[in-house]
Amino acid sequence: MAAPEGGGSPVKSAVRTVELLEYFAGRPGMHSLAEVQEAVGYPKSSLYMLLRTLVDLGWVETDATGTRYGIGVRALLVGTSYIDGDEVVAAARPTLDRLADDTTETIHLARLDGTNVVYLATRQSQHYLRPFTRVGRRLPAHSTSLGKALLSTHSDDQVRALLPEHLDALTENTVTDRERLIGELHQVREQGYAVDREENTVGLRCFGVAIPYRTPARDAISCSVPVARLTPGREQMIKDALFDARDRLILATRRL
Structure with missing residues (x-):
């Protein structure tokens, strides 16, 4: 230390x-x-x-x-008091509720903490087949859409300083090479969203966007969808809903 x-x-x-x-x-x-x-x-x-x-x-x-x-x-x-007192979590609640209603899928708000993301809020899917993530859970940033969206707001050199050359695999789809991940982050910056392609949980695809109320961003939101329910049209609807939610959160957090 x-x-x-x-x-x-x-x-x-x-x-x-x-x-x-x-x-x-x-x-x-x-x-x-x-x-x-x-x-x-x-x-x-x-x-x-x-x-x-x-x-x-x-x-x-x-x-x-x-x-x-x-x-x-x-x-x-102590953990509960952190969540209860966090201004971003409070400001995000109406937007998270609306995003969950619009998509009917599982929604997360998470914060970058070193090489991990920590889940601050979640809204469960309305479907029987759904992922489960509890508030307070930590996952490697490189394997999640939330983490990749947040890492994309850092420079390549900052990412290299933060992450080791070899990254742990959570599934056979996880990107384990840091330089390959950095290449993917370039695309994330261009398109404005990140994708977890069954890299954290097999059978689950997640889409995430950073909330740029500070630079680099520290918070992001995501939508998790079982691949069995994901059609091209539904994927585009989810991306559009995430962009709309991001814009709402930018306004909600502009004074923080």
Whole structure:
């Protein structure tokens, strides 16, 4: 972790606390002390004391045996307060509702966070066959239309600095070469939207557009459609609806 501005050094206990919470947030379920220690590398005695402190404060929970650990309810409360207090999420709600009604498909609002996108809001499809994504989920930016739309607002050099040369594959369709992805981002900039061609979930195609209320953009919206329901005419309708929603969000966020 980089030192904070002003020349001060990070406080070790604070750094370890945050790293522990991020560990549990990225690995649902309960984990033994040995599992956690192997992952984070802290001395077992100090790790145990830190875990017990977090358990007492409600940030970490244990199972009935008291030997396995997982994320606690207080983390949910903090995450919810972030969503509830976010001005963009609040401004986007009417537009997301309308976009969901117009397309009858699943709609997402997400934010770029490092090399990932984090889902801030979702509207579920009206159809029986539909994808499911919960608020707070993190996915690699390179495998999602949301992420590609946001990466396209960065320069090629910025993308190279952000992403490794080889990108993880989530499906056999995921673009795993950074330079190939950068080439695709050129096309995204020209056409104004990005496409996830079953790169994150087999059987699902997603279309995403960035919301340029700041540069580079940090938020984007998308529409996810099972390929079984996607005809050329429906695809064009979804793109048009996304462009309309983007324009509405530009107006809604112009003062933020």
